[in-house]
Amino acid sequence: DIQMTQSPSTLSASVGDKVTITCRASQSINIWLAWYQQKPGKAPKLLISRASNLESGVPSRFSGSGSGTEFTLTISSLQPDDFATYYCQQYNSYPKTFGQGTKLEIK
Amino acid sequence: DVQLLESGGGLVQPGGSLRLSCAASGFTVNSYAMTWVRQAPGQGLEWVAAFTGSASVTYYADSVKGRFTVSRDTSKNTLYLQMNSLRAEDTAVYFCAKGPPGFAYASDWGQGTLVTVSS
Numbered sequence: 001d002i003q004m005t006q007s008p009s010t011l012s013a014s015v016g017d018k019v020t021i022t023c024r025a026s027q028s029i030n031i032w033l034a035w036y037q038q039k040p041g042k043a044p045k046l047l048i049s050r051a052s053n054l055e056s057g058v059p060s061r062f063s064g065s066g067s068g069t070e071f072t073l074t075i076s077s078l079q080p081d082d083f084a085t086y087y088c089q090q091y092n093s094y095p096k097t098f099g100q101g102t103k104l105e106i107k
Numbered sequence: 108d109v110q111l112l113e114s115g116g117g118l119v120q121p122g123g124s125l126r127l128s129c130a131a132s133g134f135t136v137n138s139y140a141m142t143w144v145r146q147a148p149g150q151g152l153e154w155v156a157a158f159t160g161s162a163s164v165t166y167y168a169d170s171v172k173g174r175f176t177v178s179r180d181t182s183k184n185t186l187y188l189q190m191n192s193l194r195a196e197d198t199a200v201y202f203c204a205k206g207p208p209g210f211a212y213a214s215d216w217g218q219g220t221l222v223t224v225s226s
Contacts, residue, residue: 001169034212036152043202043216044144044152055214087152091212094157094166096142101151 002026002090006099012107017078021102023071023088032092035064035073038101039084047086048073078104109133109215111203116220123193123224129186129203129217137161137181140206142213143188145199145222155201157211158186171197193224 003026013019023033031051036044046055048064051071061076075082083106088099115127129141136158143155156177157166165177176189186203200221204213 036213038152043218044213045216046212046214049207049210049212049214085151089152089154089212091210094211095168096154096157096211098144098152098154 001095002029002093002097004088004090004097004099006086006088006102008102009100010103010105012105013078014107015078015080019075019078019104021073021086021088021104023066023073023099025069025071025090025092028068029090029092031067032090033064033066033071034089034091035062036087036089037082037084038087044087075104109205111205111215111217113201113203113217113220116201116222118223118225119193120226121194121224124189124191125193125222127188127190127201127203127220127222129188131184131186131205134205135181136179136184136186136205137163139208140211141177141179141186142204142206142211143177143186144202144204144213145197146202146219147196147199150199153199156188159211160206190222193222195224198222198224 033051035048038044052064110132142157200219202219203217205215207214
């Protein structure tokens with residue numbers, strides 16, 4: 001199975017900050033990576049697929065990059081609505097494993 | 108619009124069984140990969156099982172293999188998760204999710220249903 005490791009586990013930042021979350025795969029997954037945002041008590045929401053493809057309706061301050069084993073999610077200027085938990089998921093092969101999550105907190 | 112509505116969660120004793128349903132609308136379940144994902148209280152997301160689209164192949168996480176079975180009823184446009192030999196560690200909110208054409212990540216999610224395994 002492919003292991004997905006996110007860092008950091010928790011990130012404290014302020015409105016307006018630029019933040020980056022990293023996701024590493026235990027073996028190459030090409031570009032087959034998705035990023036999700038989840039708020040407490042809600043289902044996750046798909047933000048990015050194919051490592052860098054922004055889903056329709058997702059603000060352009062979100063961006064994704066990477067290929068192979070290392071990927072990043074960047075939020076260029078944090079907004080109050082962005083404080084949530086973020087997960088990466090590889091869909092290169094089954095089981096389609098998730099990272100452990102990164103909780104983005106208000107500083 | 109795509110809608111996914113899970114049901115069937117509840118309290119069950121260790122060793123018991125439960126069947127979750129995911130009623131779909133706005134698309135046909137036999138045309139897309141469908142996935143079950145769970146989230147234990149205060150924990151992260153765990154991929155549980157999937158039913159591919161036209162190929163009708165099923166996949167399972169090691170943690171549930173041999174105990175859980177995913178199936179679908181195209182006449183009801185519904186996905187199921189039969190859970191047997193339940194353990195305390197299966198306690199979680201179970202989400203049903205739909206993939207985009209040709210892929211098995213989750214582009215659309217249901218609201219989730221809570222399964223609690225406890226005596």
